[in-house]
Amino acid sequence: MKKNIILMGAPGAGKGTLAKQLISLGLIHISTGDMFREAINEGTELGKLANSYIKDGNLVPDDVTIGIVRERLSKDDCKNGFLLDGFPRTLPQAEALEKMSKEISRPIDVVINLDCDEEELVRRISGRRVCKNCGAPYHITNKKPLVEGICDICGGPLIQRKDDNEESLKVRLQHYVQDTKPLLDFYQDKGLLQNFDSLVGMNVLFDEVSVFLKK
Numbered sequence: 272m273k274k275n276i277i278l279m280g281a282p283g284a285g286k287g288t289l290a291k292q293l294i295s296l297g298l299i300h301i302s303t304g305d306m307f308r309e310a311i312n313e314g315t316e317l318g319k320l321a322n323s324y325i326k327d328g329n330l331v332p333d334d335v336t337i338g339i340v341r342e343r344l345s346k347d348d349c350k351n352g353f354l355l356d357g358f359p360r361t362l363p364q365a366e367a368l369e370k371m372s373k374e375i376s377r378p379i380d381v382v383i384n385l386d387c388d389e390e391e392l393v394r395r396i397s398g399r400r401v402c403k404n405c406g407a408p409y410h411i412t413n414k415k416p417l418v419e420g421i422c423d424i425c426g427g428p429l430i431q432r433k434d435d436n437e438e439s440l441k442v443r444l445q446h447y448v449q450d451t452k453p454l455l456d457f458y459q460d461k462g463l464l465q466n467f468d469s470l471v472g473m474n475v476l477f478d479e480v481s482v483f484l485k486k
């Protein structure tokens with residue numbers, strides 16, 4: 272089975288939702304966005320710094336982001352496999368990841384890219400809701416909770432992410448095109464890239480990706 276995995280795709284392509292489903296394969300989910308949001312909720316220095324970038328849709332500086340991933344990847348629980356969700360997002364991050372994954376002898380097995388057109392990304396992000404407590408993802412039409420406004424899993428309140436607004440989304444999509452999309456060529460050249468159509472829906476996508484990873 273392929274076990275050290277990078278998940279790529281534009282904001283709203285479904286990385287977080289797929290990652291939460293793939294945890295069932297025994298992989299550790301590492302989301303830099305979740306790590307930053309946790310730090311923001313806890314009010315730490317990292318959280319304050321990250322928030323000053325995230326609120327407007329900008330990228331947190333590479334040195335900070337690389338530092339938190341290096342620390343997380345070196346932990347013991349990653350030895351059976353990890354799913355990187357939202358990292359790397361820039362070329363310096365991808366180069367740093369190459370170096371650190373060699374250092375800890377956990378090389379990347381595959382890069383899964385989720386394809387999604389821009390109109391659908393905007394529709395997904397504008398309707399996205401997340402649980403304030405556990406981060407579980409919902410959508411106002413595609414994935415409604417059983418009770419409106421309440422998380423099915425932990426009973427927490429559903430909220431809209433602060434950066435899921437029109438202004439921030441524009442900036443995030445620009446960063447995706449300028450900084451992150453070029454990484455697809457970087458990984459294609461290394462023979463690691465595998466594309467999946469995210470428009471097939473979350474359950475079909477999960478089945479397709481699971482079958483591929485288990486090969």
Ligand code: AMP
Binds near residue numbers: 332357
């Ligand atoms: P996400 O939850 O992956 O959409 O990330 C939310 C926000 O966190 C992004 O819009 C960035 O501001 C920040 N962020 C997450 N991952 C990274 C990264 N690898 N590099 C820089 N900023 C990041």
